[in-house]
Amino acid sequence: AQKITQTQPGMFVQEKEAVTLDCTYDTSDPSYGLFWYKQPSSGEMIFLIYQGSYDQQNATEGRYSLNFQKARKSANLVISASQLGDSAMYFCAMSLGEGSNYKLTFGKGTLLTVNP
Amino acid sequence: EAQVTQNPRYLITVTGKKLTVTCSQNMNHEYMSWYRQDPGLGLRQIYYSMNVEVTDKGDVPEGYKVSRKEKRNFPLILESPSPNQTSLYFCASRRQGLNSNQPQHFGDGTRLSIL
Numbered sequence: 281a282q283k284i285t286q287t288q289p290g291m292f293v294q295e296k297e298a299v300t301l302d303c304t305y306d307t308s309d310p311s312y313g314l315f316w317y318k319q320p321s322s323g324e325m326i327f328l329i330y331q332g333s334y335d336q337q338n339a340t341e342g343r344y345s346l347n348f349q350k351a352r353k354s355a356n357l358v359i360s361a362s363q364l365g366d367s368a369m370y371f372c373a374m375s376l377g378e379g380s381n382y383k384l385t386f387g388k389g390t391l392l393t394v395n396p
Numbered sequence: 397e398a399q400v401t402q403n404p405r406y407l408i409t410v411t412g413k414k415l416t417v418t419c420s421q422n423m424n425h426e427y428m429s430w431y432r433q434d435p436g437l438g439l440r441q442i443y444y445s446m447n448v449e450v451t452d453k454g455d456v457p458e459g460y461k462v463s464r465k466e467k468r469n470f471p472l473i474l475e476s477p478s479p480n481q482t483s484l485y486f487c488a489s490r491r492q493g494l495n496s497n498q499p500q501h502f503g504d505g506t507r508l509s510i511l
Binding site: 313314317323324325326327330356371375381382383386387388389 | 399427429431434438439440444446454455471484486488492498499500501502504505507
């Protein structure tokens with residue numbers, strides 16, 4: 281069974297600085313996808329970025345980048361130039377590839393607070 | 397605008413009164429799914445659907461029903477709600493085929509309170 285671990289319950293960062301949110305995963309399946317979602321206090325779940333297990337390059341999406349280290353089974357989210365609006369809960373998630381039920385397995389989340 | 401729409405956003409109801417949470421997506425996605433989010437337990441999958449008329453149980457299906465008669469709609473039905481179904485519910489959809497690592501797009505959530 282797959283598992284996602286987020287070891288940082290909470291993180292603080294100063295506005296305009298970069299922050300890294302940690303995520304490690306465990307699966308024996310060679311085909312999987314790793315995702316990061318943002319959940320603001322209003323409750324919606326916003327997709328940020330994803331990385332496929334066969335992707336050679338780290339994913340980037342605007343101020344978000346994913347530091348994918350396959351051998352270490354880690355998929356850390358890097359947010360550059362933090363903004364006050366980045367304050368939210370962040371979830372790392374994984375789903376398996378073809379032949380699976382595409383269920384997303386989520387970590388417990390990291391609460392990010394951006395200070396002015 | 398591409399989106400997943402859930403209704404209602406908030407609902408307070410009583411034990412035993414049947415309710416339906418609707419979910420509709422306009423992205424022509426084959427795959428749809430329901431999750432519930434609870435403090436300390438995280439997000440757990442309730443049911444999913446690979447395509448029209450194809451549904452299957454997730455990790456916590458007890459007390460729920462679903463149907464997929466049309467590609468765009470995937471309602472979640474609570475025939476006899478109980479207080480332990482008080483939760484934040486999310487509907488999600490994704491495209492299938494082509495790339496197995498498609499992201500799931502979520503609706504804005506439904507906060508359900510069963511008294």
